[in-house]
Amino acid sequence: MSTDSPPSVHPQGNGRGAVSPPALALRGLVKQFDDTLAVAGLSLDVPTGSFFGLVGPNGAGKTTTLSLTTGLLRPDAGTAFVLGHDVWSDPVTAKRLLGVLPDGLALFDRLTGAQLLEYIGRLHRLDRELARQRAAELLDVLDLTDAGDTLVVDYSAGMTKKIGLACALIHAPRILVLDEPFESVDPVSATTIRSILQSFAASGGTVVLSSHVMALVEQMCDHVAIIAGGQVLATGALDHVRGDGSLEERFVDLVGGHRDLGNGLAWLRTSQG
């Protein structure tokens, strides 16, 4: 893909017709760890240009699904297509289209922030100067300029998240796959990140993010999938999935497990009389 556009808020390919394949197409993904089935035959379509929220309770298989989709974890069965390219049989083409922010995996944290961004940019075959220029811009936008020459290992959790996002953006991907991008990010940075993502989606890019903050997903996303037990319980346009109620109600309804308190924890109540 061309490398002359500034960072990633400008993805190419605005004018894809209706016949184009979905941004992401997961087909029958299965992954088993020892004796737990983390992802159990999961299929999902993420339409191109959508702002897609992946929600699910803890341990639903969100992270595993995203790892299987981005080529970080080999599925036991099934595969994933990125704009029609199979991640597992044609990884080079497919992965070039993706910008990935995993959760819980380290970065090359013995580099400074600026060096890390230049490094990731150059891994994407950006020219050295271009990589540096984009790195500086990303640091500026994410309010990390002052931390540009601090080792990433010394960053706080929120800063690490932001530099990880910058890494995902630097090669101007077509699709962003972000695992819990707002976790431990402060409200100001969260607003910045949201604007970046929204302008990315507005210009034709696709954003897939996982979260368990329903309000956030409801606010940002136009499509959602509710995942539990490694399977998709509901997917589609936000309004379609949530129906009349809120997403949270629908989610709790689908996933179950909510317990009515009844008279439990009575001692916790401040009994005024």
Next chain:
Amino acid sequence: MAADIPGLSRTRRDGGSPGAGPPGIAEIIRLFVALKLRLIGNSLKGSNARLVAGLIGAAAGVGAIGTGIYVTVQLRHADAADARLALILGGSLVVLAWFVLPVLIFGIDESIDPRRFILLPLPRRALLAGMLAAGFVGIPAAATLTVSLATLVTWARGILPVLYALPAAALTALLCVVASRTVTTALAGAFRSRRMRDLVSMAGMLVVVAALALQLSFTSMAQLASRDTMETIGDVLAWTPLGATWAAPYDAATGSAALGLARLLVAAATVGAMVAVWERTLRSSLENGGSPARTGRRASRKLGDAAPAKPAPADPAPADPAPGDVAPVGGVSLTSQVSPADQVSSGARVPGPAARRRLTPAWAGIVLRDTVTGAVAARVLHLWWRDPRQRVSLLIVPLLLFALIIGPVAFDLRNEALVLAVPGVGTLIGLLMLNHTAFDGTALWSHLAVALPGQVDRAGRALGTAVWAIPVIVLASIALCAVIGRPDLVPAAIGSSVSTVLVGLAFGSVSSVVIAFPAPPASANPFTTPSGGNVVVVLQQFAGGLIVGMLSLPVYVVLGLATWWRLELGWVLLVLGPAYGLVLLHVGNRLGGRYLDRNGPELLRRITPVRT
């Protein structure tokens, strides 16, 4: 009255457990001991490997206790002076271990971490007593206590010595536990800074290396240790907290009861002082809310990162600015970014020192071109200095070379056989790369996510190391030949040492993916090996070393021939040696790269340290 405030009144009225007031010290001690026992029990659960490791540890502990008791009891039949010397020397080592091990094995016993009790309404005195009691639970403390109690038998030579041995044994055990607790608590704050952990990690590795070196010179040390010197050392130790308790009963047995009492007082005073220090550090640790000391300097100070990394319950002085301070900044840069028109103009200011901003160091820019391989190499080059695990290796190599070159001068040893040593160091550099991929840990995902060709990954790693190793080894070759007065051996020395570096790198290219295993985290303690530290790994590493040796063997043979038979072979070596290395490196990169291409995700999982 407090009754007006609902939050306060409810506990009183309810009659539930919170209203019972703070628990007494005895209750706390009971709870802490139970907690420690439960933690030990739980640490054995989960996996068979851990259970086996735990059982082996227990068996070793029981063995140590048995041996200690046996030896101590046998000393009853020894001459009193001999028994005294043995007890002082052995005992001092034990006490010293209690002081030093928490430094080296930091993070190994955080089970009773005082910071976990911050939110509980416990008086500090009770906390102290509870932690002390819990400190006695465990094999090391049990071993120390039983073995020191066994000295009662050693000194069963009269009533007075036994009367001295009993408090001496109690004091020894108390001193040991208090010492380890004090050191741990005092260091806990320091170790929360990454720099400090890096430093200690490196120090630990150097200790290991030094211990290995000492082992080689051990025989000469043993010759020095005559009975007289031992006596002198023992006499000194007997007045220090390390040996005082072990020496006291002897004084009582030989009629100088006052002297023994003085020694016991030394130990008691030390315990008292350490408890005071412990209490102070505990207080300061608790009053700092257990929040990490902000030694990360620039990090997160003025950076609009208003959300703390983790919920710190009582952070009295947040180093982060209020969100309001940074909102305008974020807002401005945000608007300049979101409007797509002026993106290029918005950023691209490059403040700060260029060296920490650019990936490729200026001096290496000639070699590391603007390619993907060059980028990987530049990162690997940074790692050699910034990763404490590799920095140790980086520091050892020049030390070795320096010793190699200075040594002959110092001892006036101009043996041409020394020329074999430089390629030896070259092989060592290659061996340092045997498990190099694992040093990246989970960060390797970045390479997978961009579908980086395995061969580029491999070549970058080799290049990043070669870029410092080759110049260093070439200079060392020249210097050594000059020192031993054989400048005619320079071509042979250079050719062979460059060759061995390349051969080592070639094998590392394959081994660091094929037999990769989790490396200890960068800032971790070198004495704890994560999950990978088993017999198979050791065997694999050993086999790896053997293969590198065999592949380098032709180089050494030709070097030998050049040195002692035909000097012209040196020129052949200068050309063919590096060529041989390059061919092997190419093959190694091919093989390793192909393996990486096929097994990338599996490799990522394999080198991910298992959380325990």
